[in-house]
Amino acid sequence: MAVPSYTVVEGGSIITPKGFRASGLHCGLKKTDRNDIGAIVCEVPASAAAVYTTNLFQAAPLQTTRDSLANGVLRAVIVNSGNANACTGTQGDADASEMRDLAAKSFGVNPEDVAVASTGVIGENLKMDCVRSGIARLADVLAGDADAGEQFSQAILTTDLVKKELCVSLPIDGQTVTIAGAAKGSGMIHPNMATMLAFMTTDAKIGSEALHKLLRRTTENTFNMITVDGDTSTNDMLVVMASGLSGQKQELDEAHPDWAAFAEAFVRVCEHLAKAIARDGEGATKLVEVTVSGAESEESARAVAKTVIGSSLVKTAVYGADANWGRIIAAVGRAGVPVHPHTVDIKLGDIVVLTSSQPVAFDEELALEYLKGDTVTISVELNMGEAQATAWGCDLTYDYVRINAAYRT
Amino acid sequence: MAVPSYTVVEGGSIITPKGFRASGLHCGLKKTDRNDIGAIVCEVPASAAAVYTTNLFQAAPLQTTRDSLANGVLRAVIVNSGNANACTGTQGDADASEMRDLAAKSFGVNPEDVAVASTGVIGENLKMDCVRSGIARLADVLAGDADAGEQFSQAILTTDLVKKELCVSLPIDGQTVTIAGAAKGSGMIHPNMATMLAFMTTDAKIGSEALHKLLRRTTENTFNMITVDGDTSTNDMLVVMASGLSGQKQELDEAHPDWAAFAEAFVRVCEHLAKAIARDGEGATKLVEVTVSGAESEESARAVAKTVIGSSLVKTAVYGADANWGRIIAAVGRAGVPVHPHTVDIKLGDIVVLTSSQPVAFDEELALEYLKGDTVTISVELNMGEAQATAWGCDLTYDYVRINAAYRT
Numbered sequence: 003m004a005v006p007s008y009t010v011v012e013g014g015s016i017i018t019p020k021g022f023r024a025s026g027l028h029c030g031l032k033k034t035d036r037n038d039i040g041a042i043v044c045e046v047p048a049s050a051a052a053v054y055t056t057n058l059f060q061a062a063p064l065q066t067t068r069d070s071l072a073n074g075v076l077r078a079v080i081v082n083s084g085n086a087n088a089c090t091g092t093q094g095d096a097d098a099s100e101m102r103d104l105a106a107k108s109f110g111v112n113p114e115d116v117a118v119a120s121t122g123v124i125g126e127n128l129k130m131d132c133v134r135s136g137i138a139r140l141a142d143v144l145a146g147d148a149d150a151g152e153q154f155s156q157a158i159l160t161t162d163l164v165k166k167e168l169c170v171s172l173p174i175d176g177q178t179v180t181i182a183g184a185a186k187g188s189g190m191i192h193p194n195m196a197t198m199l200a201f202m203t204t205d206a207k208i209g210s211e212a213l214h215k216l217l218r219r220t221t222e223n224t225f226n227m228i229t230v231d232g233d234t235s236t237n238d239m240l241v242v243m244a245s246g247l248s249g250q251k252q253e254l255d256e257a258h259p260d261w262a263a264f265a266e267a268f269v270r271v272c273e274h275l276a277k278a279i280a281r282d283g284e285g286a287t288k289l290v291e292v293t294v295s296g297a298e299s300e301e302s303a304r305a306v307a308k309t310v311i312g313s314s315l316v317k318t319a320v321y322g323a324d325a326n327w328g329r330i331i332a333a334v335g336r337a338g339v340p341v342h343p344h345t346v347d348i349k350l351g352d353i354v355v356l357t358s359s360q361p362v363a364f365d366e367e368l369a370l371e372y373l374k375g376d377t378v379t380i381s382v383e384l385n386m387g388e389a390q391a392t393a394w395g396c397d398l399t400y401d402y403v404r405i406n407a408a409y410r411t
Numbered sequence: 412m413a414v415p416s417y418t419v420v421e422g423g424s425i426i427t428p429k430g431f432r433a434s435g436l437h438c439g440l441k442k443t444d445r446n447d448i449g450a451i452v453c454e455v456p457a458s459a460a461a462v463y464t465t466n467l468f469q470a471a472p473l474q475t476t477r478d479s480l481a482n483g484v485l486r487a488v489i490v491n492s493g494n495a496n497a498c499t500g501t502q503g504d505a506d507a508s509e510m511r512d513l514a515a516k517s518f519g520v521n522p523e524d525v526a527v528a529s530t531g532v533i534g535e536n537l538k539m540d541c542v543r544s545g546i547a548r549l550a551d552v553l554a555g556d557a558d559a560g561e562q563f564s565q566a567i568l569t570t571d572l573v574k575k576e577l578c579v580s581l582p583i584d585g586q587t588v589t590i591a592g593a594a595k596g597s598g599m600i601h602p603n604m605a606t607m608l609a610f611m612t613t614d615a616k617i618g619s620e621a622l623h624k625l626l627r628r629t630t631e632n633t634f635n636m637i638t639v640d641g642d643t644s645t646n647d648m649l650v651v652m653a654s655g656l657s658g659q660k661q662e663l664d665e666a667h668p669d670w671a672a673f674a675e676a677f678v679r680v681c682e683h684l685a686k687a688i689a690r691d692g693e694g695a696t697k698l699v700e701v702t703v704s705g706a707e708s709e710e711s712a713r714a715v716a717k718t719v720i721g722s723s724l725v726k727t728a729v730y731g732a733d734a735n736w737g738r739i740i741a742a743v744g745r746a747g748v749p750v751h752p753h754t755v756d757i758k759l760g761d762i763v764v765l766t767s768s769q770p771v772a773f774d775e776e777l778a779l780e781y782l783k784g785d786t787v788t789i790s791v792e793l794n795m796g797e798a799q800a801t802a803w804g805c806d807l808t809y810d811y812v813r814i815n816a817a818y819r820t
Contacts, residue, residue: 056745057741057744057745058743058744058745058749058750058752059740059741059743059744059752059768060752086737088737089737089740089765089768089769089770090770091768091769091770123737124737124738124740124741125736125737125770126770231722231723231724232641232721232722232723233722233723233724233738233741233742233745235741236737236740236741236744312641313640313641313642314640314641314642314723314807314811314815315640315642315815318811318812318815318816319815319816321812321816322815322816324816327534328495328497328498328532328533328534328645329533329642331468331498331533331534331645332466332468332497332533332642332645333642334467334468335466335467335468335469335645336465336466336467336642340467341467343467343468343469356498356534359468359498359500360498360499360500361498361499361500361534361535398723398812399812399816400809400812400813402723402727402812403727403730403807403808403809403811403812404809406723406724406727406728406731407727407728407730407731407733407808
């Protein structure tokens with residue numbers, strides 16, 4: 003693989019790209035004193051794009067954000083954790099709308115330039131007293147320093163064990179362009195869904211249309227390729243804002259000579275966040291990566307990879323460090339896409355366990371040792387074509403059951 | 412509901428319908444001394460039909476059975492547990508074929524009239540020495556008494572905790588027609604898939620075409636509506652044989668005045684076996700029943716019911732006796748079929764928790780008490796049409812993880 007043209011910015015966060023400030027604090031939505039409300043504010047109108055959950059029961063803030071994004075411009079994102087504002091009826095719609103208006107007033111921007119996101123318990127109305135005081139205080143502590151980025155990253159977490167962020171930079175038109183992202187993953191204190199929220203900032207000069215196109219394509223191969231438990235949340239949202247303050251001369255689009263480099267860096271940030279969410283899935287002890295190659299189409303490759311990564315039997319076998327390839331081939335065979343029954347090769351790491359759909363004698367001790375590691379790679383070669391795809395997930399453990407069997411109290 | 416015209420035959424089994432004998436014994440495929448090979452033999456050529464797994468990696472015995480069933484006639488079924496003979500290459504095909512030939516010789520029937528089924532570990536070749544001696548001995552102990560039926564039922568189990576069988580009878584043309592079934596469910600000692608095998612016998616006089624049509628329709632609403640972990644086995648098979656020895660005058664088909672009664676009894680046997688498999692799913696403590704009504708089509712209703720029953724988050728909530736309806740509505744919303752976001756009602760047992768997609772205050776103590784029971788019913792009313800469907804599954808527990816994380820050794 004060629005050397006990438008981007009470099010990782012150590013200690014960088016969503017405020018590192020030029021033009022962004024952020025803040026986060028505790029307003030009372032979470033029972034502990036952890037941060038539960040946060041904001042990102044751009045000092046200029048930012049080109050913006052978003053992708054949303056495909057769940058038909060979309061939470062109230064998604065519609066609010068969709069309205070704000072109609073013109074492809076955002077100045078701010080307001081986000082709370084501890085309550086998803088989902089299945090909350092007309093009161094929920096009103097609350098999301100009020101969050102938007104309050105944030106706009108507090109940050110001195112237009113309501114139509116504010117995106118709203120929520121994550122947490124489903125079916126309970128927001129404690130708007132907490133939200134109101136929180137938003138008022140957020141404006142006072144908005145800052146562009148590392149601590150502000152950290153406070154924001156903390157504010158979006160629920161039972162995530164680690165924060166997920168990455169910042170990269172690359173030269174474009176002789177200027178440094180920076181791209182950063184922060185995400186929350188799967189696991190909630192109280193209930194419910196493996197809700198996924200992600201926020202990206204960049205100082206690249208790029209129109210919202212090009213940004214949206216890149217975002218959709220990238221999401222397809224990153225965020226849409228992870229699974230913790232197969233349950234699609236009502237609140238998933240990824241919002242990206244581009245301030246355009248990098249100093250580039252030429253706006254980025256597919257005709258720009260540095261487009262490929264920018265897209266590569268953009269993908270890297272998304273892939274990093276997506277993998278971090280998978281690794282920190284509820285109860286997970288390992289990251290599992292499934293690469294399917296030799297497929298007839300990318301859609302086929304994706305379908306097979308997602309079926310294998312989502313199989314409870316594969317996930318428990320990985321937890322048990324059991325080289326149980328029979329479960330992998332069985333998952334391949336039920337993916338709903340054409341697969342030739344006699345041409346499949348399977349590897350666990352570098353260990354070949356199946357060739358042309360027939361068992362290969364392998365060293366069980368070596369396989370056990372490999373599967374005990376904290377990252378497990380499963381390679382499936384279909385030998386039917388040239389397309390490939392990778393999916394990420396985690397193992398299924400006692401802790402997943404413990405976390406999710408807990409009473410909501 | 413009208414009173415059914417069939418009655419349950421207490422103590423009945425697959426040898427109760429006229430014309431059938433069975434046997435089962437231990438031949439060495441399982442490490443314990445539990446039965447691991449069995450047979451059902453019909454004294455006359457039986458009209459027969461079967462349905463098979465949709466997994467693309469079908470085990471060797473499935474093709475053998477398909478060949479035998481080409482003419483719609485069977486005299487015998489030979490089945491082993493402890494080894495699935497799946498992903499075993501050309502040797503596996505040869506072994507399945509040899510099983511068929513040996514059984515035919517041993518039982519004095521034509522090889523083309525023998526179905527073969529296997530369940531157990533994937534990817535290991537059958538110990539044919541064990542199989543050969545087992546088949547030779549099976550012929551000696553074939554019998555039509557209750558013990559023979561019991562031995563057969565035991566021979567098809569793997570880690571099933573209980574055997575699954577039902578026998579019903581009803582009058583047709585003034586004669587008693589009997590229908591019986593035995594099944595194995597999900598859970599294996601060593602490996603692997605939630606392999607499902609089911610065998611049905613009846614002495615009804617019915618052609619293989621009518622039988623096949625009834626079987627396919629019934630399977631759609633019974634066996635195809637259960638899930639333990641979403642993993643479709645490579646070995647699933649359901650075989651039904653009709654001896655025609657009931658003494659009926661008129662062959663059963665849709666024109667027969669008693670067709671509806673026969674079909675109802677047939678469905679009852681299938682539904683009983685399917686529910687028994689779901690209740691005895693790996694690690695399960697409860698049977699979960701999801702009924703979706705008010706759907707635009709039966710396909711939609713089935714898709715929603717299967718998505719809810721398969722949701723890991725719903726399954727863990729049921730295990731934890733948590734009335735977490737947010738997970739149910741979220742599963743409804745990702746089922747991949749059109750659902751109106753504002754018209755859904757949800758009940759847990761008789762407890763209404765959601766009306767028109769909005770939360771309803773309910774007694775949490777009462778809900779907890781209900782969810783602690785050994786059967787949990789979830790009702791989802793979509794309010795879009797008249798179609799409905801029911802799916803069955805089980806909770807997701809620590810024991811599921813324990814059973815499936817175990818090393819294969």
